[in-house]
Amino acid sequence: MPPEPPKLLPPNEGPRLIVYHQTIHDPAGNYHSLLPLLTNNTGITHIIVAAIHLNDGPGNITLNDHRPDDKRHDQLWGEVKWVQACGVKVLGMLGGAAQGSFEKLGGSDEDFEAHYLPLKTLITTTSLNGLDLDVEEVIPLRTATRLISRLRADFGPEFIITMAPVATALIPDPKIPSHLRPPRPVLSSTGATPNPLHPTLPHLSGFSYPELECSVFGREIAWYNTQFYCGWGDAGTTQWYDTIIAAGWSPNRVVMGVVTNPGNGAGHVPIEKLRDNCTRLRSKYSNFGGVMGWEYFNAGDHEEDMVHVASLELNNETVQAGWVASLGRILRVQNPPTPQPLLGGITAEQIRQMMARQQPNQQQQQQRQSWPQDTINQLVTLGFSQNEAVAALDATEGNIELAAGFLFEHYPQ
Structure with a gap:
């Protein structure tokens, strides 16, 4: 049993657990129901219905390939009301890989109104709780801020506005030498924030997310559904997430986005490994932002994941609900599991002491360096010294993931 x-x-406490719902029907036209997310006690907190497109001609809006009010979407909107009544928030996603929606909102005030007002009507008639801005086209920051400002004015303080950058958009470019890095301005806000003047690694949106985050408009963003896949990040390790937090981002504002199935994009992380990483992130960051999955319809429909989920005995009705619930037992429980010790029981404190004992002078370092320079450089570009990088690799037997984790934990930037 x-x-x-x-x-x-409660849905409004703790790390978020989010799924995108874009493939709404199977090839035969059968609807992929959202209700198992409720009936299987998965811990889901938010669902993002995708993807809303603004096409040529004001008012020409589609949800994927059909109008949002097409009869084929009747069951979707009915279920949206059902899950909302159970405390789950439902957002729409604007944009995505199909470019052009944000370009249409970037023209004159007259053009903006012509394209925005039908979008406003869609949000109102479908009773969406918010809008996710997935900007995968090059636009100026003012296009994004005008839309953010208008959404807040029209829908009030409870309306959820999120964005979906790739992970590299939140990471400072490490190739800039320290003496050329821009000075950090004095900001009125308190707490850690990214440097709005420091260029980031290449990404998809064109504007600076650190600049947005540190502006008055950044306060209107509830969180960032950050894409750690398709070559823009890696959820198979905590290193990328740690790097973003070390750059000044609050963990509560960074949701780690993953692909739920190898067929949804490169960078799929098996659910067993993902659960382990989430356990470590929740343990390390008391305000960990959570996880989002792209996407719902085939979540966990992969042999390795199905075997692991079955071993958890979650009593799921569907494969998709099992994948979500397996993360829910990490992210959404009141008493989360404790991370297992790494390296066969060696503690972080023991690693730190080993590193302290192994700090040699530069000549000794050159004589005994045993790790490829490319491996060392991966840690150096994160802001650590050559000696620290080599000592960490020595202490972890060359495991770069563990080395980075201990460096971030004990030598914060």
Whole structure:
């Protein structure tokens, strides 16, 4: 008999658990129901319906390939009301890989109104709780801020505005020498924030997310559904997430985005490994932002993931619900599991002491360096010294993921 499910946190507390819902029907036209996310006690907090496109001609809006009010979407909008009544927030996603929606909102005030007002009507008639801005086209920052400002004015403080940058958009470019890095301006806000003047690694949106985050408009963004896949990041390790937090971003504002199936894009992380990484991130960051999955319809429909989820005895009705619930037991429970010790039980404190003992002078370092320079450089570009990088690799037997993790934990930037 399966064990009793643990008590979950209220939807507005703790790390978020989010899925995108874009493939709404299968090839035969059968609808992929959202209700198992509720009936299987998965811990889901938000669903993002994708993708809304602004096409040529004001008012020419589609949800994927059909108008949002097409009869084929009747069951979707009915289920949206159902899940909302159960406390799950439902957002729409604007943009995505199909470019052009934000360009249409970037013209004159007259052009903006012509394209925005039908979008406003769609949000109102479908009772969406928010809008996710997935900017995968090059636009100026003022295009994004005008839309953010208008959404807040029209829908009020409870309306959720999120964005979906790739992970590199939040990471400072490490190739800039320290003496050429722009000075950090004095900001009125308190707490850690990214340097709005420091260029980031290449990404898809054209504007600076650190600049947005540190502006008055950044306060209107609830969080960032950050894409750690398709070559723009890696959720198979905590290193990328740690790097973003080390750059000044609050963990509460950075949701780690993953692909739920190898067929959805490069960089799929098996659910067993992903659960382990989420356990470590929740343990390390008390305000960890959570996880989003792209996308719902085939989540976990992969042999390796199905085997692991089955071993958890979650009593799921569907494969998709099992994948979400397996993360829910990490992210959404009141008493999360404790991370297993790394390196066969060696503690972080023991690693730190080993590193302290192994700090040699430069001549000794050159004589005994045993790790490829490319491997060392991966840690150096994150802001650590050559000696620290080599000592960490020595202490972790060359495991770059563990080395980076301990460096970030004990030598914060």
